[in-house]
Amino acid sequence: MRARLARVDAVLVQALIAAALSFAHIHDVAVAAGQDGWKAWAYPVSVDLLLVAAWRRLRSGTGKAAAWCWFVIALAASLGANVATAGLLDLADVPAWLRILVAGWPAVAFLGGTLLAHSAPDLAEVIDDQEDEPEPAPEAPTPPAIEAPAERPPVPVPTALVDHARKVAAEHHTRTGTPIDTPTLRARLGVPEPMAEAIAARL
Numbered sequence: 001m002r003a004r005l006a007r008v009d010a011v012l013v014q015a016l017i018a019a020a021l022s023f024a025h026i027h028d029v030a031v032a033a034g035q036d037g038w039k040a041w042a043y044p045v046s047v048d049l050l051l052v053a054a055w056r057r058l059r060s061g062t063g064k065a066a067a068w069c070w071f072v073i074a075l076a077a078s079l080g081a082n083v084a085t086a087g088l089l090d091l092a093d094v095p096a097w098l099r100i101l102v103a104g105w106p107a108v109a110f111l112g113g114t115l116l117a118h119s120a121p122d123l124a125e126v127i128d129d130q131e132d133e134p135e136p137a138p139e140a141p142t143p144p145a146i147e148a149p150a151e152r153p154p155v156p157v158p159t160a161l162v163d164h165a166r167k168v169a170a171e172h173h174t175r176t177g178t179p180i181d182t183p184t185l186r187a188r189l190g191v192p193e194p195m196a197e198a199i200a201a202r203l
Contacts, residue, residue, distance in 0.1 A: 019048070021082075022044070022048075022078055022081070022082060023044040023048070024044075025081045025082045025084075025085045026043050026044035026047055026077075026078065026081040027040050027041060027043065027044050028081075028085050028091065029043075029080075029081040029084050029085065029091070029098075029102065030043040030044075030102055032091035032092070032094045033094050033098055033099045033101075033102035033103070034094075034099055034102070034103075035102060035103075043102070043105065046105065046106065046109045047074055047077050047078050047081075047105075047109070048074075048078075049109075049113065050070060050073070050074040050109050050112050050113055050116075051071065051074040051075065051078065053070070053112075053113055053116045053117065054067045054068075054070040054071035054074060054112070054116060055067075055071060057116050058071065063116075066115060066116065067116065070112040070115070070116060073108070073112065074109075074112070077105065084098070157195060157198050157199055157202065161189070161191075161199065162199055162202050162203075164189070165185060165189060165199045165200075165202075165203060166203060168180065168185065168188050168189065169185065169203055172184065172188075182196055182197055182200045183196075185199065185200055
């Protein structure tokens, strides 16, 4: 147990040292590019937060293309600042292109953070969430039973999809005054005919 704690402590200390050095390098580049005061300290926070947001999106398994894009952008900003402070650039005479990049970074980081925070999850994730935590069905008139096949086809149907089909059937009945038939249900849900029949059997 002590050996395991020692390994965890060593990893944590190493991570804190690396984070502090990277933080300082980004701050130094921001100062050299003309950003002073609190603004220079906000740059490393912005870069690190974008890295963390992109990494969390990658771990969630949704929107991986966008997450990889913003992860690479934030990593390039962090690595670029670390390399710049290694003597490859004269921080006393920063080139104009670097000043432009530093000045434009807040808009880039804001766009990336917004897209990562508000991008829509995949349909599979939505269905999984609905199956794990089903929402209570809204109060609505119960539509008449739909005539279903005599035998239920052996087609697996997610519970969330059945709940959605009930809402569609209720809305159809309220609007038209007649029960929804299987072809209309299939068209509204956009599912194959066997699955539509299986859903109709469960309504």
